[in-house]
Amino acid sequence: MIHITLPDGSVRDFNAGTTAYEMAKGISEGLARNVLGAKFDGEYIPLDRPITKDGALLLLTWNDEDGKHIFWHTSAHILAAAVEQLYPGVKFGIGPTIENGFYYDIDFLDYPISSDDFPKIEAKMGEIISQRVKMVRSEVSKQEALDYFSKKGDEYKVELIRDLEDGTISFYKTGDFVDLCRGPHLYDTAPIKAFKLLNTAGAYWRGDEKRKQLVRIYAISFPKKKELDDYLLMLEEAKKRDHRKLGKELELFTFSQKVGSGLPIWLPKGAALRERLENFLKKVQKTYGYQQVITPHIGNVELYKLSGHYQKYGADSFRPITTPQEGEEFLLKPMNCPHHCEIYASKPRSYRDLPLRLAEFGTVYRYEQSGELHGLTRVRGFTQDDAHIFCTPDQLKEEFCKVIDIILYIFKVLKFKDYIVQVSLRDPDNKEKYIGSDENWEKAERAIIEAAEEKGLATVVEKGEAAFYGPKLDFMVKDAIGRKWQLGTVQVDYNLPERFELEYISPEQEKLRPVMIHRAPFGSMERFVAVLLEHTAGKFPLWLTPEQVIILPISEKFQEYALKVQKILDMNDIRAIVDERNEKAGRKIRDAEMNKIPFMLIVGEKEESGELVSVREHTVGDKGVFTIADFVSLIKERMKEELE
């Protein structure tokens, strides 16, 4: 008898040599049907391996992340097996699971592959699955593994094996297809009831753009057909929220080939929206003691040589602008910080001046590879809600905490609840990628970690994600399709003050060096609007939305009254438009609903005679009849609540 501890703490006795699958069956038939894998004392074990000693057993199902990954991992092998049967001689890179599904990187040699080939591959996968193929594990030595794949002519696998530690290496066999794999896998292919190949993409071998590009096939699989259908439906819904689509529909921004790709053009409604966001932040920043500054769109190359940006990014920037007579060189401003350093340096500073907080909605231009451009989230010209805080080392942590407060306030007002806070540190193995002394880096990294702790933020630490001049605290939010976007960022920087030889006079009359905090709560106006659009599906909060109210006269007879109501709303700073078209009320309501205008005021005979409005709320419906004054209070109350 062995004693097996289950996750709920209970202990069950089994005969020594019972397999995990049999144990599942012993617990319940349902569990046995759904079990995908098992962990024994924290280690993955095959379901059919006899267990001979006491220990803790965790049976994995679709409800466990680990269970999903086992499921997808096996699915990836089936994909590869199908591809190998259809395209003999192809070579395989890696086939890992990802957050949603899995992919396999494959060298298709000269076979042309596109999504047109998916049905064929899917059919073959279906065939393999229906044969209920077992996933057979075998263990081989490193040399045997090398021999197998050398003979097969798969140089990618050979390379992977070479990089492995010596010792035992495991293979998994799916029918005739043998793959190098640590596992774990499903017992057999039976649980995979639904799967779909999603798209293809080029992917460099080992992520290195100097190496060969393989074809990556993305796919997903599920234990139930319904789950696949739901997933595909979710992707469809996500598409409807795409900021590029909504931006066009709501007339917020556009792009023009003639203006240039990656250069967004803000339309009147979008510009007004952006302005409101800017004013909102300016107001918050004012209470935190920030001062607005303005700097030019270009700067002398020497400025960026001094800051270090030129050495780091000069080769990948827009080419310098040269003056015709003098041959001076200017760069399109890629960063605001060097300019702000010069504002700091424009006069002698005392410790009494610190912290000095300089803010600017600064438009910067960065060269991005053409294939990188993406709507408003990846552009070549954008406006940062930038600010730089110059303070004493003693003030650093408090200032950092206050910046976190601003960011959290913004997230709260705009209802971003699903966000991740990332501590981005430098890569300790690649220190030459960064500028500045080890001592300063350590100080800066410590300050960030402490401030995040003090604010009680749940953080993830990423090494190698720091800016080249300092570590960062990055705030990412998830968009409609679960992609993560970086929004707010806070960075500590000891380097620029040194490079610009910034100083302040201490109470003891010494010349000391200030510390700098770079921060942008939105990140950039462009990206923020994009993420906000996807987050709200275009239904902006009332205080932010371009048109808050639309007045719908029942017929032309009541247009005059409609205009009168508009005027009253206007005097109360409520943004209202009148639908003066010669259309029926039903039509006007439908169009207003589609345009996502929060409130509709229907006015006709009875409203005009009583100085009233009939209120309809977007997606909610008829709210009844209000006096104009009551409606104004309703709107004001709503906006107040939103900004609390």
Add this chain to the structure above:
RNA sequence: GCCGGUGUAGCUCAGUUGGCCAGAGCAGCUGAUUUGUAAUCAGCUGGUCGGCGGUUCGAAUCCGUCCACCGGCUCCA
């Protein structure tokens, strides 16, 4: 930049194998209707079929090239 895909009216899309002046719905304009909580009716305007070159008696359709966009990769101060 790289791999793959796409590009027809302001928007969404038809237009098998090359062949009459390139189509529809919505939007827009004009007129009729004077309307009460998600589409009133009729008429009209609108496209060098992404650009340029080529093949052909003839190209939206075939070939080349460039551009833009889409899905990724790499990159992202």
